[in-house]
Amino acid sequence: MSDGIRQAWQRYFSPVREKCRRVLGDGDDASDVAQETFIRFWKQGPTEPPRVALAWLYRTATHLSVDRLRSRALHARAVPQPVYGTDLEASTASRQLLAQLAREADAEELEAAVLSRLDGLTHLEIAEVMDVSERTVRRLLARFDQRAQRQEESP
């Protein structure tokens, strides 16, 4: 059976780790959350087909990453530097904004924002991953955008 877990690790861990890094930066938090996501996946996630497995992994990794963001916000910890080079500025700005709003925005709103702004998912993809309607996705993102705008306007 150890072959099974090794195989699942080989296929799915790297995408999960990259996903966590997009939200949490290239530090220990991202590694911890990626590993926690994988362990949950191994215990109860669907390993096939890949499209279903990835949707499950994105849902769980987003959920756990947002938990971590919120706990950072409560304890006012610094945000590590980002990993992505080419879209560095955009991803840094989005990540900083998420970190700033982590305390006041609710978890679902942050999850939708992570999937949209950092992972670049379409509304349809977000709906599939979060298991909600596209209408709900639009509502969550609109709420997040309003919050972001207020944040920008505040002195």
Place this chain on the structure above:
Amino acid sequence: MNHPSFLALDHFALEPRAGAVQAHVDACSRCRAHVEAVRVAAPFPVALEALPSRRPRWAWRPALAFGGLVAAAFAVGIVTMATPSTTTFTAKGTPEVVVWLNRGGVVTKWAGQPLRAKDAVRFEVAPAGFDTVTVYDEVAQTVLHTAAIAPHGTSLTPAWAFDGEAEAERLRVIVSRGAAPPTALRAGPCTAQRDLLCFRFELRREGT
């Protein structure tokens, strides 16, 4: 440049297919770098070897066990059966699913009776125009089987043996146009959608 989502890229890295994502990856160095990065496996932490194994709740059973069934099933054709938790489709031209039960080598149509250890079941599907069948285990949250099928006529899934440990197994059979979306792969009521239909079966253990 509009990049595909990272989800689409990760899916492509696992299951490369010709199409828009492939064309984009060929042309875009950022996306190509991502796909190459996620294809590199991270070192496996040995501590994870100690995690309990995921024993499948349903063991694959050789289709041979149902050898006699194939002919029988086609001889009688699909007959819709009422089961305690299944929608019954009777109109011609709508998808139908029949559960076949193999108990000690004797194959009968399952009529809702409780299962015993070593019983095996398989599904016969008349997709009526849908082209994909997926069998999903709601309790283990696992896809047991997914395959493209001929849209007309009938198809048989592999068989699964009941291990007799769980009080009940809840399986859903989804017929869809194209792969079943992740939203259809979960527990709870089945909702018919434009491109899919779903049938649920609760198989209880004898004495529960």
